[in-house]
Amino acid sequence: MRKLTSHLLALSLIFVFSSCEHLKDYLDEVDPSKPEVKDFATGLASPVGLELDKYHRLWVAEAGTGMNDGQVSVITPSGQIYPVIEGFVSVIDPEGNPSGLNHLLYDNGTLWILHGAEGRLYKAQVANYVPSDAPIQANELEYQEIGSFVLGEGFVESNLYKLTKGPEGDFYMADAGANAIIRRDAQTAELSVFAQFPSIENPTPVGPPHIDAVPTGIVFDEDRFLVTTLTGFPFLEGAAKVYEVDKDGQLSVYQDGLTTLVDIELGIDGLPLVLQFSEFGETGWIPGTGKIIKVSEDDTNVLRSGLSFASDMELSGLRTAYVSNLAEGKVLRVKY
Numbered sequence: 001m002r003k004l005t006s007h008l009l010a011l012s013l014i015f016v017f018s019s020c021e022h023l024k025d026y027l028d029e030v031d032p033s034k035p036e037v038k039d040f041a042t043g044l045a046s047p048v049g050l051e052l053d054k055y056h057r058l059w060v061a062e063a064g065t066g067m068n069d070g071q072v073s074v075i076t077p078s079g080q081i082y083p084v085i086e087g088f089v090s091v092i093d094p095e096g097n098p099s100g101l102n103h104l105l106y107d108n109g110t111l112w113i114l115h116g117a118e119g120r121l122y123k124a125q126v127a128n129y130v131p132s133d134a135p136i137q138a139n140e141l142e143y144q145e146i147g148s149f150v151l152g153e154g155f156v157e158s159n160l161y162k163l164t165k166g167p168e169g170d171f172y173m174a175d176a177g178a179n180a181i182i183r184r185d186a187q188t189a190e191l192s193v194f195a196q197f198p199s200i201e202n203p204t205p206v207g208p209p210h211i212d213a214v215p216t217g218i219v220f221d222e223d224r225f226l227v228t229t230l231t232g233f234p235f236l237e238g239a240a241k242v243y244e245v246d247k248d249g250q251l252s253v254y255q256d257g258l259t260t261l262v263d264i265e266l267g268i269d270g271l272p273l274v275l276q277f278s279e280f281g282e283t284g285w286i287p288g289t290g291k292i293i294k295v296s297e298d299d300t301n302v303l304r305s306g307l308s309f310a311s312d313m314e315l316s317g318l319r320t321a322y323v324s325n326l327a328e329g330k331v332l333r334v335k336y
Contacts, residue, residue: 036335037306037332037334039332040331040333041060041079041330042330043081044324044330046062046098048061048103048311049103049104049114049311051103056077056316057076059074059104059111060072066090066091068091070090070100070101070138071084071086071138072088072124082131085137085138086138089117090117102116111125111126113141114160114163119146119148120147121143121173122142123144146160147160150182155175155178155180156177158177158178160175161174161176161215162174162217164218165220166183166247169186171183172184176214178196179215180196181193181225197215197251200213202236203236204236206234211232212232213232215227217262221270226242226243227245228261228264228274229242230261231260236280238258239259240261241255242254242258242261242274255295255297255300258295259279260278260279261274261275261276262310263275265321272294273321274293275292275312275323276289276291285309290307290310292313292336304334308327308328310325311325313334319335320333320334
């Protein structure tokens, strides 16, 4: 049934976008080693999460510089940036990087925003927002403490990373610190541990004997969740996985042999596209080694390579993605 639904969706969308220009764009062969990448917005402070709304505005969660300057901004279709919510906590983590806001979800005029450093889920009403509005202050927002619940369940640390809406409207949050999925009941806001991800044995002499899974991207696909993993240090090539998680929280491996995954989205044909952050070398992260990869249960196919420090992607149209560049403070428009 899932495959039938996906095929029908693909056919209907191709019909909608059936001008010669769009079909040519969809059918032309693309060389993934020569990325067609353009700056869509620049001057952002450690952009992590992206969310595209029904008006084609792009909402961006900026972690900041470590000086309590985290914020949520909106980018119009023309690429203009406007601050919407200011004053989020932004700190420097033990590795020397800015830490704070991670990802957000736009749901019928409401923004749900995950703050990894604080362990909070913020709620902001933005249905009537227009770019001329004065920015909202973060300390005026409603929020729910999530990190304290996670630590109370016996986990050593918490880093709320990304969320998606699942069955009955419940939220499912990937906690990259706890290596778990946390469920939030839509009616009661009650929290529970939905799934946990196993560590893997480290085959190298570098780093700890076992490597954390570090779940990152999460998406709900009709009757299951698909979850990507980054993996912890030393960020080995081929160690990352895409997990399938059923509605009871049971895990199975959907695809493995991948590297430092940070996001997952469902493509036009219903198959997932995953985002590779970068490869890790002897001196750290290697620029130009991020990728957009199409995966299935049988194989993988690189659609775009040559990206740098890619932290999130939003699909738009048939073969376009917006990709945040964490280190350079950019959002890119990428053809794949």
